[in-house]
Amino acid sequence: MTALPPALTDDHKAYLGRLGFDTPPPATLESLVALHRAHLDAVPYENLDIMLGRPASTEPADVVARLGRGGRAGYCFHQNGALGSLLVALGYDVDRRHGHVWTDPGHRFDTSLNHLVLLVRRLPTDDHLSGTWWPDVGLGEGFRDPVPLTAGQVRDPSLDFEVMEVTDEGWSFRGGVDTVRGCVATHVGLDGDSTRDLSGFDEWREVLADGQRLPLDDVPLDDLRALWDRTAAAHRAWVAAGRL
Template sequence: MFEVDVAGYLARLGVLDEHHPSPHGLRALHRAHVERVAYQTVDIHLGRLTSVDPRASADRIVRLGRGGYCLVLNGAFGALLDALGYRMRRHRGAVLIRRDRPAPALGNHHALTVHDLPSEDNPSGQWLVDVGLGDALHEPLPLVAGEYRQGPFTYDLRPSPTLSDGWRLGHDPAGAFVAMDFLSEPAVPADFAARHIELSSAPNSRFVQVFSAHRRDATGADALRGCVLSRIGTGADAGPRELARREEWFEALGDIFGIGLGDLTDADRERLWRRVRTAHGVWRQGRSPEDVIKPAIRTGLIA
């Protein structure tokens, strides 16, 4: 069983231990996490089913320099907050990608809240904490209904219109998704295990179909979808561009997103690139990713 390497995790984030929970410390940890530990799906596109255990996820961030998607990132961050003494709770959530699609099942997102941490601007002491939403939060939000601005994005936090006891975080129209709902009822890591297997391996999963990476900073967010690199916010003037060469694609993973790939062999890198490039070609042809990805996995064309 892994234990959280608190010193190693804080060193990875470049944050000093304040030795007691504080609003300042929570903000610093959150900012550093979304800036230094990118949201990404490398292991999914290598066909590797990683553990969703929070301590194992934290170990991968420290040891490999690689995080994952929401179930991994918020799981690990929650383990770090707990080890540092924050009153943290986990919650089952669901991310709505498009308004014209049905609401997804609860458990496809791992939400976090922190409690009993009052500040001058948040006397309630309750915070929405989420380092697993890609291009969304740069800092925690007071768990109080209202509109909040961070960099180029405006968020709307309200009671959920679909959950009788829950909250909805509405994303900015420029963002990668519409909203995230989560139940107020606390959850445990085991509540996400089955969904993690499905989201990481099912051919109809959007995580399996298209590679994605996101990194948030104070002035905007970088995104890589398949082979298309884009940015929202400061520095976005150049617009999206296609990374058509293998070398520039891997350079972007390291230089822009800070994704550690030191554990990958040359064969791993080639397999990853071949799969990403195949899915990108499907997208350019306007075909359904499932029509190509599913048979390609079955026949071994891509792993």
């Protein structure tokens, strides 16, 4: 007998509501794409709680509950853990995989774990008969739609990416988005790349809240200002050192 997927919890339903779904969608490729886009639109990739010195739980059930209450998720282990939990509860065939994010090509085959990867199986199309898809809402600078797990160029709605050398042991992905690291806001896109330094607390907070859609209502203003002061001091030291 095939085991039934776990039932949707109230927290799952609240999470779905935050993503704009009044009722649970069917476990189809179309729904997967819609869920993926909705999560990216509603839940920013960030590490604010870590920077504030109060790291949040990475347990999927805890993250789902936070998202259902309108809170923040966090980085990849939070984001993809929550989405994976929701997809399983909706009836999708989901695998969790070991992932490694690299920037130096020499580190491509490093086996250290620094990313949670999801695979969704059994959703074949005429162009992708294997039916295995790679959704990822935890890359930060990743793709808009789930990617068919096959080697080759991928045309995303906003950027071009490439999936490289798909084997039983794994694959690699190269690709670009708007980020805030410290006091630096960066845009990477088809219209070109740009970088600017954020000059003060009000501008920094506005970019986080409006540009990055980061919920800040639960963060005391004094805590946020203290984080800005530390961040700005580190930025000044970095600039004085030649931005190395």
